[in-house]
Amino acid sequence: MGRYLKLTFMSAFFVSLIVAIVLISANRPRILILHSYDPSYVWTRDINVGLERILESKSWIDIRYQYMDGKKHSSKDYQRRAGISARKVIDNMEPDVLIAIDDNAQKYAAMFYTNHPKIKIVFAGINGSVHPYGYDEADNVTGILERKPVRALVELMKTISVSGGSNIHPRAVFLSDESHSTERDANYMETQDWSPAVYQGRVPFRNYEDWKKYVLTADAETDFLLVGGYRKLNRSADDKTKVPSSEVAKWTEENSPVPVIGMNVFNTNDGVMASVGVSPYEQGMVAANMALDLIAEGKTIQDIKVQTSQNYIISLSKSALKKRDIVLPQVFEAFARTTDNYLP
Template sequence: MVNHLNRLIPLLFIFGFIAYTLIAVQNKPRVLVLHSYHIGYSWTDRVNIGIAQVLKDEAFSVRYHYMDTKRHSGSGFKSRAGTRAQKLIDSWEPHVIIAVDDNAQKYVTKHYLNHPKINVVFSGVNAKPEAYGFDQADNVTGILERRPLPIVKESILKIFFPDSINIADSNPVDVVFITDNSTTSKLNIELIKQYTWAPEINLDIIKVCSYKQWQEAVLLANQQSDLILLNGYKTLVPAKDAEGKDPCNSKGKDRVAVKEVIKWTQENTANVPVLGFSSSYVNDGGQIAFSASPVEQGHVASEMAIQIIHGKRPSELPIESAKQFTFYMRESLFERYPDIEIPFVYKALARATGNYYESDKK
């Protein structure tokens, strides 16, 4: 009898510990980080850095889910990705969803507005909050992604065309903004249209869907503009789809490799400087770029999530806009543009944030 008890006590202890652990895990606040894009996309990875820095010391149960809609931009795939995310949410029932970028809002979080148990903190959103009904929901807050347009304008003038600032009657700088047809690009176009570029800058906008259209736009801008501002290029399709049809009206999934797009663009813009408008441009082979800080997007969203879990209502936390920007540059920039001078503070920022590329190998 004693021997049986001696064997039973350790087993009871083990089972008790397992039960306690399961209950503790179940009772932990649950946070779902819902990404529109995929692991390995530089913006997404850096948002995750910001989230991890804030949540690392919190006793939360955190899960990550990636919709992968940057590499698969068809509406059918996006809808299915949204359905998969909703199934995860309905089964796991997170206390807070940190939803990153616009597709996560369009295909998922809008279905949880005013949910009694699930709260939403958005991040990296380019559209206005009312586009997703957030202005009518008391369980939603977040941070808007806004490109640092004043910094971009100032940099175009001071870095690339400093003489235009000092000449009172100088002709405005002709800038061409070239972008693909992605959801993010469409939203950025609306923001750019609302910004005041004149009188110092004349800005033309060209939106394309195929690689052929992209090449035509770049070649024309190389001959007729003073500077090219590049935005999205990751959803460009080949000149023809597999059936030889117009790719812009095709449901095909083929996309032109991004590094090929940037390599060709660099090789065919000898006459004008090219400035990137996204966090991944320099990583893909470009020389210089500005973007909103993805780390800030992760930081602010996570801090809001913590406040909500500790009792704050999302409606008590005002929606914020991006306040920080990130600068990216490649050292070979100075070979391509030997006459430009990058302010020391910009170079220091790029180095401090790991966005200074010392060679073309990185």
């Protein structure tokens, strides 16, 4: 009889424990992190680094990731289907906070939850207006905007020009593909103060052959080429195959008569000599902190104002700089090395 009672009590204890665990898990606050791209994409990978710096120790939160893989599959039909899949995940999980990163995540998924009574949206990586997504009028949305670091780009161009005895008012052209993303970047860049540099605007191309022709004679009209978006260049007017980004960057760096500066930190990995880009770590960290403020601090969306990117990252290629006989102050190299963005 005693043994029977003991087994009964033990069984009841374990059942109670399991029920308690289930209840606790069910009541944990939930964050869904929705990426437009895939985790192997450098920008996405480094945003995750920023997110994890803030969220890694928060085991009391149910945190899940969803990737839409938009860089590898860029067709509108694929994006639409990826958006439907993402919305199914959102509906099933019902997160307290949806962190949506880059424009595809907004366009195909997050915007469908504006003014949702339970789900709060924190965006990151939007390089244009939030108006197309209805975020400017929504009562459940905040986030951090991505804006090109114009003043940092000007400082780098000025430093290179002065050290080389060139014009103290360097001219710069933004060379890009015809993507909407580069168009949004250009619209922002047009509104900024570039002094003492002279910003000459964006020159977009559809195919790689035309891009190469322009690059070869760029010194006739400018002192610097600013590059950022070149992943959607067709091989030629007749060949619609997309040219690998590394091929475009390496060829441009090797053949441009003027220095080439990337506007994303990973452009140096692709092949250009130097890059100044928005910090992906800041995008992730700010978004994560906003989510925590909503979940743990009891703040409302109205308490958390939309922010604009402030931090930037520098990446350098020692060999590419050497080929152009460009010597930068030691602080540039130190900055790049600190963030592990200094290439031999």
